[in-house]
Amino acid sequence: MQPEVSFVLPVYNKENALRYFFASLLAQTGEIPFEVVFVDDVSTDNSLAILEEFSAKHDFVRVISNTVNAGPSIRLNQGAEAANGRYLALFDCDEILAPNALEMLLSLAKQHDADMVHGRCRKTNEPIDKVLGPRIAEDFKLSIHKDPLERVLGRGMVRMTWLVERDVFIAAGGCDETVFVQDESLPLRLSAHAKCLLDTDMVLTMVPDVGSHISQNTLQLNHDRFLVYLNFLESHPELSHETRVKLYRKCVSAIKKARRDGAPIPMIPLFVRYVAGKLGFVDPDPSALQSYRNIFQNLSNIRHIKEVNC
Known part of the structure; x- marks a missing residue:
């Protein structure tokens, strides 16, 4: 079955989180056909072996390995090029998804004919093996932006909690590959090609402290x-x-x-x-x-x- 959504997930040294993230991904509600494209950026821990284990057990999981560490900007673009879904679900794979995160994002995108939908994350001090993503209720706040670039140039939208149309991602050239981290370039470049951006306060992911991050x-x-x-x-x-x-x-x-x-x-x-x-x-x-x-x-x-x- 053709996937409607492709999760595109760069990975670098995430062995402590991958199994928990993947479990929350498998628990997604809504009967939505999706694929998962993991792009390993030459992890030095056991991440690649864990990804290959996922791939061996699930035919909707693909793993792209590399020989040079290039950073999340390049690896996200690499995964998007390989994806087959109409939409790309873009998350950090050391977080825990709300069980209806994908269902809510996709429903909003279709309802409002939006090519970019953004949500929120919430930090937690709980160890990752104890973290559960709470189900998203219907009382979230939503703002609709017909000028996506104007919105992106306002308050920052740098969390990797996105659902975007793949065609828009490709037309925008994805992330700026001249910089290592994709956080700023992704929404900026997409917004120049998108016609409608939805900004919500839905908590899509819980963020446990599982080690050092580039953002530090x-x-x-x-x-x-x-x-x-x-x-x-x-x-x-x-x-x-x-x-x-x-x-x-x-x-x-x-x-x-x-x-x-x-x-x-x-x-x-x-x-x-x-x-x-x-x-x-x-x-x-x-x-x-x-x-x-x-x-x-x-x-x-x-x-x-x-x-x-x-």
């Missing part, structure tokens, strides 16, 4: 955030001046936070750009930010995609 490296996140918005600004000169100013502000905000985290960025020019951006008195020319690109690319303790030969 704030300098990496601000490095990636800056490059994502600068690349997008460069690639979309057709956008309105107002939208380009918002993108410029995102770049400057990432620079400011990176300086706070130790990046060697001169204060006075940055302060001038920050104030000018806040007041709207700025020409959002991406060439004015190129010197910061050079600073970011020379930071240590940062994963740069140029280091990866995929």
Whole structure:
């Protein structure tokens, strides 16, 4: 049977969580035909063996292995290219799904003819073997956005709790492969091609503490955030001046936070750009930010995609 939904799940060293995540995936309600595409990013623990065990037991599970660690941006794109479903369900596979997460997401997408649906997560101090995702009730809040880019440029939407149409993902080029982490680039790039975004407060996943995450490296996140918005600004000169100013502000905000985290960025020019951006008195020319690109690319303790030969 042709899957309606493809779960696309990059994996790197998730052996402590995979069995619990997969159990919550198998418990999904709604009789929805789906496939699962795991993309292993050269895990150094037992993750790949666990994934191959899943694949051997379930014919709807596929495992893509690799020989070079490339990061979640590239691996998510790799999985999406291989997927067969109309929709892509995009989650972190060290979390626990609500039992009706997929059913609710798909129902909303069809009801509102939406190509992007986003939900929430909730952190828990419970050990992962004790965590159960509570069933999503019907009293959740929902906002409908016919200008997805405007919504994405507002309050952040960086959690991997998405259902998106695969055609939109492919048309957008997926994640920005020049940056290691996909959190910022995925919604931004998708929103430029989507016609309707649904933002909900449904708690789709529970997030136990199962070890270190890339997100703990704030300098990496601000490095990636800056490059994502600068690349997008460069690639979309057709956008309105107002939208380009918002993108410029995102770049400057990432620079400011990176300086706070130790990046060697001169204060006075940055302060001038920050104030000018806040007041709207700025020409959002991406060439004015190129010197910061050079600073970011020379930071240590940062994963740069140029280091990866995929």
